Amino acid sequence: MDLKHIRNFSIIAHIDHGKSTLADRMLEITHTVPERLMRDQVLDSMELERERGITIKMQPVRMEYGLGKEKYVLNLIDTPGHVDFSYEVSRALKAVEGSILLVDSTQGVQAQTLTTLAMARGGGNDKGRKIIPVLSKIDSPLARVSEVKEEVIKLLNCDPEEILLVSGRTGEGVDNLLQEIIKRVPAPAENYKYKEENKNDNILSALIFDFKYSNHRGVIVFVRVLDGKVKKGDNLIFAVSNEKFTALEVGTFSPEETARESLSSGEIGYIVTGIKKPGIASVGDTITKAVFPLPALSGYMQPMPVVWASIFPEDADDFALLKLSLGKLKLSDSSFSFEEESSGSLGRGFRVGFLGMLHLEIITERLKREFNLNLVITTPSIVYEVERNNPSTSSGQAGKREKIYSPYFFPDDGEIKTVFEPWVNIKIITPVQYLGNIMQILFDHEGEVGETENFGDNRSSISVKMPLRELMRNFFDELKSTSSGYGSISYDIAENREANVTRLDVLVADEPVPAFSKVISKKRVEIEAEQSVLKLESLLPRQMFTLKIQGKALGRIISSRTLSGMKKDVTAHMYGGDITRKMKLREKQKKGKKKMKERGRVNIPQDVFLKMMRSSND
Ligand SMILES: Nc1nc2c(ncn2[C@@H]2O[C@H](COP(=O)(O)OP(=O)(O)OP(=O)(O)O)[C@@H](O)[C@H]2O)c(=O)[nH]1
Numbered sequence: 214m215d216l217k218h219i220r221n222f223s224i225i226a227h228i229d230h231g232k233s234t235l236a237d238r239m240l241e242i243t244h245t246v247p248e249r250l251m252r253d254q255v256l257d258s259m260e261l262e263r264e265r266g267i268t269i270k271m272q273p274v275r276m277e278y279g280l281g282k283e284k285y286v287l288n289l290i291d292t293p294g295h296v297d298f299s300y301e302v303s304r305a306l307k308a309v310e311g312s313i314l315l316v317d318s319t320q321g322v323q324a325q326t327l328t329t330l331a332m333a334r335g336g337g338n339d340k341g342r343k344i345i346p347v348l349s350k351i352d353s354p355l356a357r358v359s360e361v362k363e364e365v366i367k368l369l370n371c372d373p374e375e376i377l378l379v380s381g382r383t384g385e386g387v388d389n390l391l392q393e394i395i396k397r398v399p400a401p402a403e404n405y406k407y408k409e410e411n412k413n414d415n416i417l418s419a420l421i422f423d424f425k426y427s428n429h430r431g432v433i434v435f436v437r438v439l440d441g442k443v444k445k446g447d448n449l450i451f452a453v454s455n456e457k458f459t460a461l462e463v464g465t466f467s468p469e470e471t472a473r474e475s476l477s478s479g480e481i482g483y484i485v486t487g488i489k490k491p492g493i494a495s496v497g498d499t500i501t502k503a504v505f506p507l508p509a510l511s512g513y514m515q516p517m518p519v520v521w522a523s524i525f526p527e528d529a530d531d532f533a534l535l536k537l538s539l540g541k542l543k544l545s546d547s548s549f550s551f552e553e554e555s556s557g558s559l560g561r562g563f564r565v566g567f568l569g570m571l572h573l574e575i576i577t578e579r580l581k582r583e584f585n586l587n588l589v590i591t592t593p594s595i596v597y598e599v600e601r602n603n604p605s606t607s608s609g610q611a612g613k614r615e616k617i618y619s620p621y622f623f624p625d626d627g628e629i630k631t632v633f634e635p636w637v638n639i640k641i642i643t644p645v646q647y648l649g650n651i652m653q654i655l656f657d658h659e660g661e662v663g664e665t666e667n668f669g670d671n672r673s674s675i676s677v678k679m680p681l682r683e684l685m686r687n688f689f690d691e692l693k694s695t696s697s698g699y700g701s702i703s704y705d706i707a708e709n710r711e712a713n714v715t716r717l718d719v720l721v722a723d724e725p726v727p728a729f730s731k732v733i734s735k736k737r738v739e740i741e742a743e744q745s746v747l748k749l750e751s752l753l754p755r756q757m758f759t760l761k762i763q764g765k766a767l768g769r770i771i772s773s774r775t776l777s778g779m780k781k782d783v784t785a786h787m788y789g790g791d792i793t794r795k796m797k798l799r800e801k802q803k804k805g806k807k808k809m810k811e812r813g814r815v816n817i818p819q820d821v822f823l824k825m826m827r828s829s830n831d
């Protein structure tokens with residue numbers, strides 16, 4: 214394929230700004246997907262994507278487009294907009310020369326617009342990509358095209374004429390957009406260093422930007438070929454992991470895998486490796502030829518997990534299956550990390566790091582659905598680093614920081630010398646009129662407000678630093694409600710700082726329930742203890758006996774409630790009859806209750822755990 218006729222681009226935007234719908238129209242215009250197979254957001258092919266109406270994984274697709282007498286290959290990569298999946302965006306970007314920055318004309322520039330733009334421009338050694346600003350949803354009666362245009366001009370410092378208008382719903386402007394992509398996005402460049410060798414077909418340098426796993430064909434790597442050529446039967450090698458394999462098939466995405474003769478410089482496609490062992494291929498690795506190995510390209514940073522939870526098989530016999538499943542899942546989502554762990558009561562399992570709560574939900578749901586596993590998932594938590602007063606009581610030495618992944622294992626206050634916790638850099642975008650109220654919630658969440666910038670007519674962006682703990686304390690929902698839904702947020706993990714926090718336990722019938730323990734700011738001990746107890750009181754079904762619910766922190770009971778028992782009389786249905794029999798039954802009932810009480814066997818339904826985990830206000 215002639216490089217001059219290839220264009221590689223991604224669509225990037227805030228969540229729901231219409232990326233996948235725009236891709237639909239492009240696929241129609243280029244006749245890439247037959248009409249009978251067309252459906253809304255056709256690139257969102259995963260069951261969970263369709264159910265939730267969001268994109269979770271990036272999806273590459275190859276389109277052909279004729280312009281005048283010339284025929285072009287347009288490789289599009291649709292990306293997710295949700296902040297939890299921005300690792301997908303960053304990987305997709307390394308495979309392309311340009312990006313459509315899509316801005317919903319009914320919403321305007323949002324926080325994730327800025328983040329994805331910054332990613333596309335690239336920092337450090339990363340060469341910048343051509344950005345094409347496009348306003349979407351111009352068909353909508355709520356579209357504010359001229360205002361949003363102003364915002365984009367301010368953001369990019371561009372000419373008004375550079376901004377294109379489209380509707381993914383009606384298709385207006387999409388054909389023109391394809392032509393502009395050909396004009397504006399540079400064709401892939403050749404690396405002249407290897408030009409000589411290129412002639413004898415011995416050269417290959419291909420960046421792995423994604424992969425998936427097939428039970429029959431093993432690992433299928435998604436690559437952007439930077440130099441040379443690859444075809445079926447070639448002997449290849451991973452430059453980093455140094456593992457050899459033979460290409461069983463090569464091809465492109467239409468959007469499903471379609472075999473081709475070869476893939477060459479500038480193209481985006483896949484290579485079937487046949488490798489069934491997890492852990493060999495990783496995103497960011499380079500595929501090159503065994504006969505003439507080229508150096509590894511600069512790969513990807515492994516993303517920092519934001520929340521952690523432990524996952525155990527409900528049935529201990531499923532441990533091996535869970536291990537295998539995590540390995541396989543990692544081959545279609547390289548952004549989570551896991552390590553083995555064992556817990557006294559739950560047995561062997563894994564501690565898993567996720568990029569956010571939605572990511573956690575998606576991964577655990579996929580494990581259940583795609584691998585048929587019944588799982589016990591512990592309360593998600595961020596990770597704290599603790600230095601103990603007296604390290605001899607623990608495994609660590611003096612000055613050593615110990616990572617605490619679960620609030621239940623957070624040491625008692627007296628044992629702690631110093632605690633460190635992760636902070637985040639936050640960007641908030643909001644209409645100016647909500648600034649006052651937002652400042653209030655920022656204060657309440659220990660936010661350190663940095664720069665505030667105005668752009669467009671009446672919008673501001675605020676840079677804030679905040680403990681991750683406070684971001685997770687319902688900050689998203691509070692921001693949404695204080696800004697009537699107009700405020701948007703993006704964040705990334707920053708440095709660790711010293712923290713003034715402690716563990717709050719919730720006791721039911723005098724027993725702490727591990728899943729309800731939390732690490733909270735010492736300043737909020739009273740409020741949090743009261744809230745947790747009240748919430749549990751409202752959620753817990755009444756038991757046969759009277760039950761105490763208590764909040765305990767810093768070595769004392771801070772709040773307490775009593776849930777009165779049900780007065781269920783087991784003799785009520787017996788009319789008349791023998792009084793001694795009634796007495797016997799009552800006696801039995803009393804004993805049973807006492808036993809239950811002693812064992813602290815309170816029945817806490819699963820949904821109570823889930824509701825307790827969610828924010829305190831719902
Ligand atoms: N009126 C109108 N609605 C649109 C248009 N494009 C998309 N939508 C609607 O906007 C919503 C989001 O569309 P998607 O295409 O899924 O947005 P997305 O950017 O791919 O979303 P994520 O991938 O989850 O970030 C859907 O309800 C679409 O029907 C458009 O041009 N006009």
Ligand SMILES: [Mg+2]
Pocket residue numbers: 232233234254257267268291292293294
């Ligand atoms: Mg989408």
